[in-house]
Amino acid sequence: MASKVVDLRSDTVTKPSEAMRAVMAAADVDDDVLGDDPTAQRFEAEMAAIMGKEAALFVPSGTMGNLISVLVHCDVRGSEAILGDNSHIHVYENGGISTIGGVHPRTVKNNPDGTMDIDKIVAAIRHPDLHYPTTKLICLENTHGK
Known part of the structure; x- marks a missing residue:
């Protein structure tokens, strides 16, 4: 059973934990606008697969x-x-x-x-x-x- 609730009412209601911040700081990133961010590419591919779609687009809000x-x-x-x-x-x-x-x-x-x-x-x-x-x-x- 989860001990922490993630509140999705807004983009800013739930604050990242220290562990989440550490993962973000260590993430393999590049310029997503140029299509060079491997983390965004993996995330979009995984979401497309989960949703049964050809592609997905990550947006920040x-x-x-x-x-x-x-x-x-x-x-x-x-x-x-x-x-x-x-x-x-x-x-x-x-x-x-x-x-x-x-x-x-x-x-x-x-x-x-x-x-x-x-x-x-x-x-x-x-x-x-x-x-x-x-x-x-x-x-x-x-x-x-x-």
Whole structure:
């Protein structure tokens, strides 16, 4: 049984232990931007294998991962993503999907436990129309639920 809880609510909630810091300091590293970091390469290959995917990409924050995920699905500027009104993407990520990606957020009220009513989600979906953004993505998060 684990004696320490790892809290994944945020990138910075759980601090690394001294043993974790020692492993990081001794890690075989190089420039990942140039594709030369063997530790990042091994990590990405292992994650791709675990997930049954051709490849994986390591990103250093949940915010960056969320932004990339939204942009992959909303591949046309002016696309729309349906989000909970208390979702992390909507409240805590500085409007990145709009500012960087040109994605229009459409919110649906979150229930107290963080869920959203399916009927409200369905009602929020827009179908292609010259006057409105086209819904391309529905984001469901569990990080803000109770």
